[in-house]
Amino acid sequence: MAGIPLPAELRIEQVPYTHPDARFLDEEVQAEYVVRYGTPDRTRMDPSEFETPDGAFYVGYRDDQPVIMGGWRFRPDVTRLDSQSAVEVKRMYVAPAARRGGLARLMLAHLEATARTAGADVIILETGTAQPEAMALYESAGYQRVDPFGYYRDHPSNRCYGRLLGASEV
Numbered sequence: 001m002a003g004i005p006l007p008a009e010l011r012i013e014q015v016p017y018t019h020p021d022a023r024f025l026d027e028e029v030q031a032e033y034v035v036r037y038g039t040p041d042r043t044r045m046d047p048s049e050f051e052t053p054d055g056a057f058y059v060g061y062r063d064d065q066p067v068i069m070g071g072w073r074f075r076p077d078v079t080r081l082d083s084q085s086a087v088e089v090k091r092m093y094v095a096p097a098a099r100r101g102g103l104a105r106l107m108l109a110h111l112e113a114t115a116r117t118a119g120a121d122v123i124i125l126e127t128g129t130a131q132p133e134a135m136a137l138y139e140s141a142g143y144q145r146v147d148p149f150g151y152y153r154d155h156p157s158n159r160c161y162g163r164l165l166g167a168s169e170v
Contacts, residue, residue: 009062010103012110017047017057021066022091025059029069029093036130043151045090049073055087056114060107067098070107072115075124080146080162083122087115088150092125092134104137116165123165126150128157135159 015022030040050057050071057071070092078086089111094104115123124146127134143161152158 010060010067010106011062012058012060012068012107014056015059017045017050017071019057019059021059021061022057022069025066025069025093025095026091028095029091032093037128037157041151043090050090053118056118057091058107058110058114060103062098067095068103068107069093070111072111072120072123074118074120078124078149080124080149080160081122081144081164083124083162085120086122086124086162087118087120089123089125104134105141108137108141112163112165121165122162124149124160124162126152126158126160128152128155128159130157135161 033039033041049055050073055071055073058069059066060068070089072087072089075086075088078088080086092104092107092111112123125138126149127138129135138161141163143163146160146162148154148158148160150158150160153160
Protein backbone atom coordinates (compact mmCIF):
# COMPACT_ATOMS: atom_id res chain seq x y z
CA MET A 1 0.00 0.00 0.00
CA ALA A 2 2.18 2.79 -1.29
CA GLY A 3 2.26 5.96 0.76
CA ILE A 4 0.20 4.72 3.71
CA PRO A 5 2.42 3.59 6.56
CA LEU A 6 1.05 0.57 8.38
CA PRO A 7 1.92 -0.28 11.94
CA ALA A 8 4.43 -3.13 11.96
CA GLU A 9 1.91 -5.40 13.65
CA LEU A 10 -0.82 -4.87 10.99
CA ARG A 11 -0.93 -6.70 7.66
CA ILE A 12 -3.72 -6.03 5.14
CA GLU A 13 -4.44 -8.72 2.55
CA GLN A 14 -6.86 -8.78 -0.35
CA VAL A 15 -9.11 -11.82 0.06
CA PRO A 16 -12.34 -13.07 -1.48
CA TYR A 17 -15.46 -11.91 0.36
CA THR A 18 -16.10 -15.61 1.00
CA HIS A 19 -12.70 -16.11 2.74
CA PRO A 20 -13.10 -17.74 6.19
CA ASP A 21 -11.56 -14.74 7.98
CA ALA A 22 -13.89 -12.33 6.17
CA ARG A 23 -16.84 -14.57 7.03
CA PHE A 24 -15.72 -14.68 10.70
CA LEU A 25 -15.55 -10.87 10.91
CA ASP A 26 -18.82 -10.54 8.98
CA GLU A 27 -20.56 -12.72 11.55
CA GLU A 28 -19.20 -10.42 14.27
CA VAL A 29 -20.43 -7.27 12.56
CA GLN A 30 -23.84 -8.81 11.91
CA ALA A 31 -24.14 -9.62 15.63
CA GLU A 32 -23.21 -6.00 16.37
CA TYR A 33 -25.88 -4.74 13.96
CA VAL A 34 -28.44 -6.85 15.84
CA VAL A 35 -27.41 -5.18 19.11
CA ARG A 36 -27.37 -1.67 17.63
CA TYR A 37 -30.33 -1.86 15.21
CA GLY A 38 -32.30 -4.93 16.27
CA THR A 39 -31.62 -6.80 13.03
CA PRO A 40 -28.70 -7.89 10.84
CA ASP A 41 -27.93 -5.87 7.71
CA ARG A 42 -30.25 -7.01 4.94
CA THR A 43 -28.32 -5.32 2.12
CA ARG A 44 -27.79 -7.70 -0.79
CA MET A 45 -24.14 -8.71 -0.91
CA ASP A 46 -23.04 -10.70 -3.95
CA PRO A 47 -19.47 -11.98 -3.36
CA SER A 48 -18.65 -11.54 -7.05
CA GLU A 49 -19.08 -7.77 -6.66
CA PHE A 50 -15.89 -7.77 -4.57
CA GLU A 51 -13.77 -9.52 -7.20
CA THR A 52 -11.46 -7.69 -9.59
CA PRO A 53 -12.33 -5.66 -11.64
CA ASP A 54 -15.72 -5.00 -9.99
CA GLY A 55 -14.40 -4.50 -6.48
CA ALA A 56 -12.03 -5.68 -3.79
CA PHE A 57 -12.22 -6.98 -0.24
CA TYR A 58 -9.54 -6.84 2.46
CA VAL A 59 -8.84 -8.30 5.86
CA GLY A 60 -6.31 -6.82 8.25
CA TYR A 61 -4.34 -9.08 10.56
CA ARG A 62 -2.59 -8.42 13.84
CA ASP A 63 -0.50 -11.31 15.15
CA ASP A 64 -2.05 -13.43 12.40
CA GLN A 65 -5.54 -12.82 13.81
CA PRO A 66 -8.19 -11.12 11.64
CA VAL A 67 -9.05 -7.81 13.33
CA ILE A 68 -10.39 -5.54 10.60
CA MET A 69 -12.11 -5.81 7.26
CA GLY A 70 -13.52 -3.65 4.52
CA GLY A 71 -14.26 -3.72 0.85
CA TRP A 72 -15.54 -1.68 -2.03
CA ARG A 73 -17.60 -2.36 -5.11
CA PHE A 74 -18.25 -0.22 -8.17
CA ARG A 75 -21.73 1.30 -8.18
CA PRO A 76 -22.54 2.56 -11.69
CA ASP A 77 -26.18 2.82 -10.60
CA VAL A 78 -25.38 5.42 -7.91
CA THR A 79 -24.05 8.84 -8.77
CA ARG A 80 -23.14 11.30 -6.05
CA LEU A 81 -20.84 14.33 -6.06
CA ASP A 82 -20.92 14.38 -9.89
CA SER A 83 -19.14 11.05 -10.04
CA GLN A 84 -18.26 9.31 -13.24
CA SER A 85 -17.12 6.16 -11.46
CA ALA A 86 -18.30 5.66 -7.87
CA VAL A 87 -17.40 2.85 -5.51
CA GLU A 88 -19.28 1.96 -2.36
CA VAL A 89 -17.52 0.93 0.84
CA LYS A 90 -19.07 -2.12 2.48
CA ARG A 91 -18.50 -4.08 5.65
CA MET A 92 -15.87 -1.88 7.20
CA TYR A 93 -15.48 -3.30 10.69
CA VAL A 94 -12.91 -3.43 13.48
CA ALA A 95 -13.08 -6.23 16.06
CA PRO A 96 -13.76 -4.84 19.55
CA ALA A 97 -10.34 -5.84 20.96
CA ALA A 98 -8.58 -3.88 18.19
CA ARG A 99 -10.60 -0.66 18.43
CA ARG A 100 -9.30 2.77 19.34
CA GLY A 101 -5.93 2.21 17.70
CA GLY A 102 -6.47 3.99 14.39
CA LEU A 103 -7.08 0.81 12.38
CA ALA A 104 -10.38 2.01 10.93
CA ARG A 105 -8.69 5.14 9.60
CA LEU A 106 -5.92 3.00 8.07
CA MET A 107 -8.42 0.66 6.41
CA LEU A 108 -10.43 3.60 5.10
CA ALA A 109 -7.27 5.12 3.58
CA HIS A 110 -6.41 1.72 2.08
CA LEU A 111 -9.87 1.38 0.54
CA GLU A 112 -9.64 4.90 -0.88
CA ALA A 113 -6.19 4.28 -2.36
CA THR A 114 -7.09 0.96 -3.95
CA ALA A 115 -10.39 2.29 -5.31
CA ARG A 116 -8.59 5.30 -6.80
CA THR A 117 -6.04 2.98 -8.43
CA ALA A 118 -8.92 0.97 -9.90
CA GLY A 119 -10.34 4.10 -11.51
CA ALA A 120 -12.90 5.40 -9.02
CA ASP A 121 -13.38 9.13 -8.68
CA VAL A 122 -15.86 9.10 -5.78
CA ILE A 123 -16.26 6.86 -2.77
CA ILE A 124 -19.64 6.54 -1.09
CA LEU A 125 -20.96 4.63 1.89
CA GLU A 126 -23.91 4.27 4.17
CA THR A 127 -23.98 3.91 7.91
CA GLY A 128 -26.54 4.69 10.60
CA THR A 129 -27.15 6.86 13.61
CA ALA A 130 -26.54 3.90 15.94
CA GLN A 131 -22.90 4.05 14.81
CA PRO A 132 -21.82 7.54 15.92
CA GLU A 133 -18.14 6.53 15.96
CA ALA A 134 -18.37 5.58 12.27
CA MET A 135 -20.04 8.88 11.39
CA ALA A 136 -17.32 10.76 13.30
CA LEU A 137 -14.58 8.85 11.46
CA TYR A 138 -16.04 9.58 8.04
CA GLU A 139 -16.67 13.24 8.80
CA SER A 140 -13.14 13.71 10.18
CA ALA A 141 -11.77 12.06 7.01
CA GLY A 142 -13.45 14.65 4.79
CA TYR A 143 -16.65 12.82 3.88
CA GLN A 144 -19.80 14.83 3.46
CA ARG A 145 -23.43 13.83 3.71
CA VAL A 146 -24.96 12.81 0.39
CA ASP A 147 -28.48 11.88 -0.66
CA PRO A 148 -29.51 8.49 0.71
CA PHE A 149 -29.08 5.37 -1.40
CA GLY A 150 -29.07 1.64 -0.82
CA TYR A 151 -31.36 -0.80 0.91
CA TYR A 152 -31.95 1.49 3.90
CA ARG A 153 -32.26 4.77 1.96
CA ASP A 154 -35.73 5.48 3.41
CA HIS A 155 -34.93 4.48 7.00
CA PRO A 156 -34.74 7.43 9.39
CA SER A 157 -31.44 6.23 10.90
CA ASN A 158 -29.72 6.00 7.48
CA ARG A 159 -26.74 8.30 6.94
CA CYS A 160 -24.94 8.32 3.59
CA TYR A 161 -21.57 9.93 2.98
CA GLY A 162 -19.33 10.55 0.00
CA ARG A 163 -15.91 11.92 -0.84
CA LEU A 164 -14.17 12.88 -4.03
CA LEU A 165 -11.02 10.87 -4.63
CA GLY A 166 -8.25 13.15 -5.83
CA ALA A 167 -5.69 11.99 -8.36
CA SER A 168 -3.11 11.13 -5.72
CA GLU A 169 -3.74 11.92 -2.09
CA VAL A 170 -1.45 9.30 -0.61
